[in-house]
Amino acid sequence: MKLPWLRATWQALMQAAQNQRLSHGLAIIWNPQLGSDRLLDQLSQWLLCQHSEGQMKACGQCKSCLLWHAQGHPDYHRIGDNDDSSIGVDAIRQLQQRLSTSANQGGHKVAVIAEAEKLTVAAANALLKTLEEPPAATTIIVASRRYQALLPTIRSRLQYYPVTRPGITQLAQWLTQYGEQPVNATETLRVWCDAPLTALERLGQGTLQSANSMAGVLGGETPDTKSWASKEGALGALDDMERLLRDTLCYQQTHNESLLIDADGLMQSGLVGDTREPVATSALNDFLQQCHQLRARLRQQSGLNTQLAIQQLLNQLRQLAQR
Ligand SMILES: [Zn+2]
Structure with missing residues (x-):
């Protein structure tokens, strides 16, 4: 399934990479309803891929890509995805420890902090140290529902990539394509522009409009x-x-x-x-x-x-x- 509203963010990331301007610290909006996890995965795989230089996509065939698809790349670390209400300083310290060792595959290391708005102040301050003095060949992706909720000191160390949501017309076209039934681009769709994946589910259940x-x-x-x-x-x-x-x-x-x-x-x-x-x-x-x-x-x-x-x-x- 294609998620066309993510394309602009991907292109902005690739443009920065092409100009050698992609920072080691990135902030991306995290909204699972928009499919932003897809974007995080695509970016992580691309960063880890051994043949991605100058390419817009991971090769899918190198050892890194194969490890990625086996869902066990040793140089990929993701925290924050659980039902805990906060991300504490211990989680950041563990992450720092893992990032301080050299890359298992000799290439890049990637850390994703999902739901980063849950960082406690102590955890955010610990993270700040890593962003100020990043380990070599490491990218840290801070994924938050609300970019503004991050501490200003953290924000100042990150390159920010917003994720745009689809407009009503694009959403209607996308729902028509993947829901396999015609959906009109009417104002009632507006509330779903922030949650297209849920809208598709509701369309399948027949409860989108009701x-x-x-x-x-x-x-x-x-x-x-x-x-x-x-x-x-x-x-x-x-x-x-x-x-x-x-x-x-x-x-x-x-x-x-x-x-x-x-x-x-x-x-x-x-x-x-x-x-x-x-x-x-x-x-x-x-x-x-x-x-x-x-x-x-x-x-x-x-x-x-x-x-x-x-x-x-x-x-x-x-x-x-x-x-
Ligand atoms: Zn590859």
């Missing part, structure tokens, strides 16, 4: 509670709530509607408004944390009453919106 967005529900529309009975439906509702919260945080910080994923939805939700007190940032972050914990429970536990869990979160979100 599910009201959380923004709409806060604005008075009836929630499709039945869809929360499945794990997938509950995860989709969580995605939706997190998107809305991230938009709220972004709007409160920037007051710039063009930076939002769903500006109309946010205004409809009542979470922001010119005449209202802003919701406390700490309350929004607490809520995001709860979304994160529920996501972890959904992954780990079976037999959870997912409908009830989402309903409870929604009730809290309503209280925030109606403050």
